[in-house]
Amino acid sequence: MSAAASQLPLLAGHHADSVLAWRDGRPRTAARYLADVLAFAARLPARGAAVNLCSDRYAFAVAFGAALLRGRTSLLPPNARPETLAAVRAEHGALFVVADDPETRVPGCEVLLLAIGDASSPASLDPPAIDAALLAACLLTSGSTGTPQPHAKTWAQLHANTRGGSARLAEMLGRPTMNGLTLVATVPPQHSYGFESSLLLALHGGAAFHSGRPFYPADIVRALAEVPRPRALVTTPFHLKALLGAGLALPPVDLVLSATAPLSPQLAREAERRFDGALIEIYGCTEAGQVATRRTAAGEVWQTFGELRLRHEPAAADAQERFIVEGGHVLEPTPLADLLRLDDARHFMLLGRANDLIHVAGRRSSLGHLNFHLNSIEGVQDGAFWLPDEVPDAVVRPVAFVVAPELSAQAIAAGLRARLEAVFVPRRIVHVDALPREATGKLTQGALRDFALAQLRHDGGH
Numbered sequence: 001m002s003a004a005a006s007q008l009p010l011l012a013g014h015h016a017d018s019v020l021a022w023r024d025g026r027p028r029t030a031a032r033y034l035a036d037v038l039a040f041a042a043r044l045p046a047r048g049a050a051v052n053l054c055s056d057r058y059a060f061a062v063a064f065g066a067a068l069l070r071g072r073t074s075l076l077p078p079n080a081r082p083e084t085l086a087a088v089r090a091e092h093g094a095l096f097v098v099a100d101d102p103e104t105r106v107p108g109c110e111v112l113l114l115a116i117g118d119a120s121s122p123a124s125l126d127p128p129a130i131d132a133a134l135l136a137a138c139l140l141t142s143g144s145t146g147t148p149q150p151h152a153k154t155w156a157q158l159h160a161n162t163r164g165g166s167a168r169l170a171e172m173l174g175r176p177t178m179n180g181l182t183l184v185a186t187v188p189p190q191h192s193y194g195f196e197s198s199l200l201l202a203l204h205g206g207a208a209f210h211s212g213r214p215f216y217p218a219d220i221v222r223a224l225a226e227v228p229r230p231r232a233l234v235t236t237p238f239h240l241k242a243l244l245g246a247g248l249a250l251p252p253v254d255l256v257l258s259a260t261a262p263l264s265p266q267l268a269r270e271a272e273r274r275f276d277g278a279l280i281e282i283y284g285c286t287e288a289g290q291v292a293t294r295r296t297a298a299g300e301v302w303q304t305f306g307e308l309r310l311r312h313e314p315a316a317a318d319a320q321e322r323f324i325v326e327g328g329h330v331l332e333p334t335p336l337a338d339l340l341r342l343d344d345a346r347h348f349m350l351l352g353r354a355n356d357l358i359h360v361a362g363r364r365s366s367l368g369h370l371n372f373h374l375n376s377i378e379g380v381q382d383g384a385f386w387l388p389d390e391v392p393d394a395v396v397r398p399v400a401f402v403v404a405p406e407l408s409a410q411a412i413a414a415g416l417r418a419r420l421e422a423v424f425v426p427r428r429i430v431h432v433d434a435l436p437r438e439a440t441g442k443l444t445q446g447a448l449r450d451f452a453l454a455q456l457r458h459d460g461g462h
Contacts, residue, residue: 007129008159010037010065013179013206016125020202021058022182022227023116023211028058031125037065040114048094049073049138051109052190053080058211059100059114060189061199064137067098069128073135073152076190079438082107084140091150092138132156139192139286151286159204160329161196161289164305165282166205168293172280173255179206181255182227185234186220188213191440192286193259197234207232215239215439217246230254233275237263237375238382238441244270245381253277258296259284260440262350262368264376268296283350288325288334292348300349309345320354339366358387360397361423370424374400377415379407382435384443385426386452400426401455403434430455 014020014030021028040062044050050067052074054060067074075092077084085106089095096110104111130136136155153161166178175181183201187194202209210227214220220243224231232255235243240258243250244267253275258268259282271279283302284290292302304310307328315321323340326333339351352366367385374383382403388396402412409429416425432455436447 006132008132008155009127009129010034010068010203011125011127012159012204013177014125014127018179018206019182019208021061021209021211023056023058025226027208028211033058033061033065034125034127036062036116037069041066041069043112044070044072045096045110045112048096049075049092051075051077051085051088051095051097051106053077053097053104053106054100054114055188055213056100056116056211057185057189057198057209057213059116061203061209062116063098063114064199065203068130068134068136068155071131071134073138075138076140076195078140078190078440080104080106085109088140130155132159137195139190139195149286153289157289157329157331158196158200162200162204164308164328165196165290166201166207168305169201169255169257169280172293172295173278177206180208180230182208182210182231183234184210184212184214184220184223184227184231186214186239187234187236187260187440192289193282193284193440194234196284196290197257197259197282213439217243217248221248221250224251224253232257236260236441237267238437240271241267241375241381244274250274255280257282260442262372263296264372265296265300266376272297285337288330288336291325291336301343301347302350304346304348310340310342310348311345312340312342322354358398360387363421363423365421365424370398370420373416373419374402374412376419377404377407377412380404380412380415382437384435384448386448388452389449397428398424398426399428399430399452399456401430401432401435401452403432405431428456430459 016031018030019027020030020033050072052063054063064074075088077088097106098112098114100114132155134155135152138150138152140150170178183198185194185198189195189199198209201207210223212223214223233253234257254277256271256279263281268279281294281296282290283292292304294302309327311324313322322335324333324335337353339354341349352368356367370385380402385398385400387398412429436451437443
């Protein structure tokens with residue numbers, strides 16, 4: 001890295017009076033943000049990493065910026081459960097917690113309360129420079145396929161990732177930049193997708209963001225209506241399906257971003273029709289960051305960002321086949337957790353996760369593939385397959401858990417028979433009120449297993 005690039009600015013693509021955030025219906029300028037960051041940075045302890053638990057996106061951004069100014073790493077756990085925070089403490093040692101909820105208590109840690117006030121703004125914007133090599137953020141995988149794992153990102157990596165993402169999105173929208181676009185996100189800023197596609201797109205890409213994290217359909221509609229056009233909705237298939245099915249009048253949205261799970265073409269087309277805007281899916285992972293996009297209504301093929309390239313490593317005697325992403329902001333060749341079909345080094349189709357392949361009666365499929373078809377049945381609001389791991393039978397058959405109050409198990413089975421091989425149609429379809437999804441819409445292996453065992457015990461008792 002050249003000497004000129006050894007430091008990178010906290011803010012890029014903004015002038016002093018440009019809107020960086022919308023909070024409580026009022027704009028917060030880039031200069032005002034910088035004033036808040038400088039004021040809070042002065043309050044940080046002399047040592048330790050910062051665990052950022054702020055739920056308000058603007059407060060999160062202030063805490064993140066303040067940690068950068070003090071040369072600290074921000075730790076972004078997927079949740080605030082005691083066992084998760086205990087694991088973070090064991091991994092990182094000295095740390096402190098930043099929160100915007102006065103009730104936050106974390107045993108063994110100092111908690112700094114961040115309250116957003118009305119501090120005066122500087123007369124002009126002079127964004128401070130941050131050491132490009134600083135480990136700016138440590139994100140944890142969601143644990144959807146196992147134990148959450150930490151992944152540290154330098155400030156240079158985050159800058160490069162956001163430049164590639166913002167350039168691609170602007171290109172797909174026919175815009176020169178992302179300047180002027182306001183982002184409303186249903187995903188928390190601690191999650192890699194929410195962190196990159198709301199906060200970093202604003203800090204480095206010139207966009208603005210809504211400070212809230214609306215969850216229910218009416219709250220999402222209200223948040224969208226609070227910000228001016230052009231506006232974008234950053235969401236997940238789980239939230240998007242609930243929103244489109246709520247029967248609410250939807251405001252025009254210029255861009256819908258979706259990630260965390262593959263989206264069906266039918267849902268993508270309906271979203272584009274109802275919002276009168278483009279829907280773009282983002283493919284990525286915590287390990288590599290954002291990797292590729294596709295406009296789902298136009299086809300199944302994904303295209304990587306900028307200089308990112310993919311290659312295939314065939315199966316060996318001591319290892320399964322895998323796909324590697326490298327180049328661009330991915331500093332070291334990084335294995336992906338999915339199986340792909342490569343058209344070339346930049347274009348691919350997604351076949352499913354490498355570690356969710358299941359075998360039933362000699363046939364192979366993936367849980368992601370099965371869940372995709374289950375959730376494509378009209379009337380299924382949410383659903384997930386589960387393969388029991390402790391059964392005495394020689395042949396294990398999957399079980400499906402569904403939120404589908406208007407459909408019988410027989411109707412769901414008929415819908416699956418039209419889409420799947422017979423061995424994968426579950427003999428047991430269990431109706432539930434809701435699945436134990438996290439705030440991002442993800443369903444972890446551990447949560448689903450515990451939920452499934454509890455439901456089957458209850459179901460077996462009747």
